[in-house]
Amino acid sequence: MRTSGLIVVLIVTALSAACQAPPPLPVPAADPPPFRATSTIRELMQSMVAPSAQGLWDSVGRISDAKGTRDLEPRTPEEWAAVRRHAISLMESTNLLLIPGRHVARDGEQTLKADDAVPGSELPPAEIEKRINATWAAWTAMAQNLHGTAGSMLDAIDKKDVARLESIGSDLDGVCESCHLAFWYPQPRAR
DSSP: OHHHHHHHHHHHHHHHHHHSOOOOOOOOOOOOOSOOOOSOHHHHIIIIIHHHHHHHHHHSEEEEETTEEEEEOOOSHHHHHHHHHHHHHHHHHHHHHTSTTOOSSOTTOOOOOOTTSOTTOOOOHHHHHHHHHHTHHHHHHHHHHHHHHHHHHHHHHHTTOHHHHHHHHHHHHHHHHHHIIIIISOOOOOO
């Protein structure tokens, strides 16, 4: 009988152990993101955002000079392709602006002087970065607005719609300026 009692104890112990939840598996460490934010926002603005926007603005319009008045617009497939590259570069640069951890400028660099800003109104890079981090949702919304505007310009380019491309160019100016007013050179608050 002792053997049968021992068997019962072993069976009960085995069943009890089997009914317990297994120990949790160790949680693997989160993989680091597959991208690296090596350039600053200032460098992205200088290298991608501003040249792409300027390329779009310069592609359409009316100029008057010693040669007379003429309309600017892409006419050849090559000219349309060049303007399209500007729209794609502008659109994709907005994604780069949203990579977390990207700094506004390198240590010791100053704010770029915007042509349309009141002299001395530009905030220092550390203050701009502080504003971006404190209002990340607003920064994201503005970058997405820029992305959408560039996407609308790309659609106009693909349809070879010069009038719409010019009209959205005005919208693009407003999108850029609204971000600058929020982060780069905000207007003093009324007291």
